[in-house]
Amino acid sequence: MDALKLISQSSLKADCPKLLVGDYVRVAVKIREGDKERIQAFEGTIIAIKHGGISETFTVRRVAHGVGIERVFPMHSPNVVNVDVLRHGRVRRAKLYYLRDRVGKAAKVKEKIV
Numbered sequence: 398m399d400a401l402k403l404i405s406q407s408s409l410k411a412d413c414p415k416l417l418v419g420d421y422v423r424v425a426v427k428i429r430e431g432d433k434e435r436i437q438a439f440e441g442t443i444i445a446i447k448h449g450g451i452s453e454t455f456t457v458r459r460v461a462h463g464v465g466i467e468r469v470f471p472m473h474s475p476n477v478v479n480v481d482v483l484r485h486g487r488v489r490r491a492k493l494y495y496l497r498d499r500v501g502k503a504a505k506v507k508e509k510i511v
Contacts, residue, residue, distance in 0.1 A: 426478065
């Protein structure tokens with residue numbers, strides 16, 4: 398069991414930013430189409446952070462053309478090129494699943510004043 402812990406600790410990304418629930422982020426993801434590879438940006442609010450260590454994931458939600466889109470990204474995946482925190486949100490919950498039921502301005506998260 399200790400060998401698994403050592404392997405997982407060595408494969409953790411060191412350059413991961415400190416992400417918190419409620420942050421508005423831009424995630425750059427590698428997309429492979431045939432033999433070509435490009436980087437696609439996905440921008441939205443972090444509504445959940447799950448697990449920990451090597452299997453840590455975060456869920457990003459955005460609304461495009463009136464339809465809510467959620468994507469789950471592994472924190473330490475080589476396909477996630479970088480994560481830019483654009484705005485810190487002020488929230489009092491660990492999971493923001495209640496945003497799924499809200500529309501328009503009610504679905505916004507207030508900005509944290511630092």
